[in-house]
Amino acid sequence: KAGVTQTPRYLIKTRGQQVTLSCSPISGHRSVSWYQQTPGQGLQFLFEYFSETQRNKGNFPGRFSGRQFSNSRSEMNVSTLELGDSALYLCASRSSGVNEQFFGPGTRLTVL
Amino acid sequence: QKEVEQDPGPLSVPEGAIVSLNCTYSNSAFQYFMWYRQYSRKGPELLMYTYSSGNKEDGRFTAQVDKSSKYISLFIRDSQPSDSATYLCAVNSGNTPLVFGKGTRLSVIA
Numbered sequence: 001k002a003g004v005t006q007t008p009r010y011l012i013k014t015r016g017q018q019v020t021l022s023c024s025p026i027s028g029h030r031s032v033s034w035y036q037q038t039p040g041q042g043l044q045f046l047f048e049y050f051s052e053t054q055r056n057k058g059n060f061p062g063r064f065s066g067r068q069f070s071n072s073r074s075e076m077n078v079s080t081l082e083l084g085d086s087a088l089y090l091c092a093s094r095s096s097g098v099n100e101q102f103f104g105p106g107t108r109l110t111v112l
Numbered sequence: 113q114k115e116v117e118q119d120p121g122p123l124s125v126p127e128g129a130i131v132s133l134n135c136t137y138s139n140s141a142f143q144y145f146m147w148y149r150q151y152s153r154k155g156p157e158l159l160m161y162t163y164s165s166g167n168k169e170d171g172r173f174t175a176q177v178d179k180s181s182k183y184i185s186l187f188i189r190d191s192q193p194s195d196s197a198t199y200l201c202a203v204n205s206g207n208t209p210l211v212f213g214k215g216t217r218l219s220v221i222a
Contacts, residue, residue, distance in 0.1 A: 101210060
């Protein structure tokens with residue numbers, strides 16, 4: 001079974017721009033969560049989607065948003081990029097009723 | 113107080129050594145305990161998943177949970193250079209967001 005895939009793998013943007021990241025979960029997994037990983041803060045939860053509905057949201061500003069499509073694929077968007085948004089953005093999926101989460105390889109975003 | 117505390121290391125051991133990695137957590141509502149391994153420039157890979165207090169073994173890896181002291185451990189026996197990675201502990205209350213430790217960077221020297 002294919003794992004979680006994320007595109008693009010690397011991205012370079014400038015301050016003020018916006019960016020959209022994509023995640024395809026493991027086949028059959030309907031829950032997708034997004035996390036931000038930085039050297040200073042570690043892994044922090046952004047939001048979780050299940051059946052196209054946001055189920056949980058972390059403590060991030062409104063510039064960070066996401067959505068999920070009917071095929072469970074998910075996108076996250078960051079608007080008005082700041083230097084501090086440079087990070088590895090990780091997507092994780094899990095099957096409904098199961099707690100174990102499986103991560104993709106991440107998208108490394110660099111904001112200049 | 114952070115919800116999950118983990119010594120960032122780095123930890124350097126000779127090949128064949130027994131490695132002990134540890135985390136403490138503050139909230140007794142956390143009932144599920146995980147260890148992830150993350151190689152450089154890769155996503156975290158789920159290594160161990162436990163629910164109850166006690167030990168769970170999988171090959172050279174043993175996860176240990178002590179809910180009374182809110183302490184979780186991962187032991188690696190006969191460590192190999194391929195075990196060199198960052199190890200992250202994570203906890204949650206079941207179908208809730210994972211709360212991670214900062215990770216411990218491990219180097220196993222041949």
